[in-house]
Amino acid sequence: MKLSEVLVKPILTEKANAQQDSLHRYAFKVSRKANKLEIKKAVEEFYGVNVIDVNTAVVPGKNKTRYTKKGFVKGQKPSYKKAMVTVAKGENIDLYSNI
Secondary structure: OOHHHHEEEEOOOHHHHHHHHHHOEEEEEEOOOOOHHHHHHHHHHHHOOOEEEEEEEEEOOOEEEEEEOOEEEEEEOOOEEEEEEEEOOOOOOOOOOOO
16 A cells, blocks of 8 residues: 555644643544554654554444435435554654644
């Protein structure tokens, strides 16, 4: 798998931002086929940091319903794979530079 296909996008939530400050841990949405070694190599190459640890989790899709003129419309959000990447102490990733 190409390294450019591994990382989909960073996850920017309140919990992820709190972990960036205290634990030096960054969250990324990654490809379902990517493994921990590929994720580590991609983060080190794209952001120029030393990765200490990579934890992954598959987030299940959630059922969503809403009420419209036609009645209830049911659907499901897709599932995705999430990677929590811990970088070396003293290093950081600037996720807001491209915005």
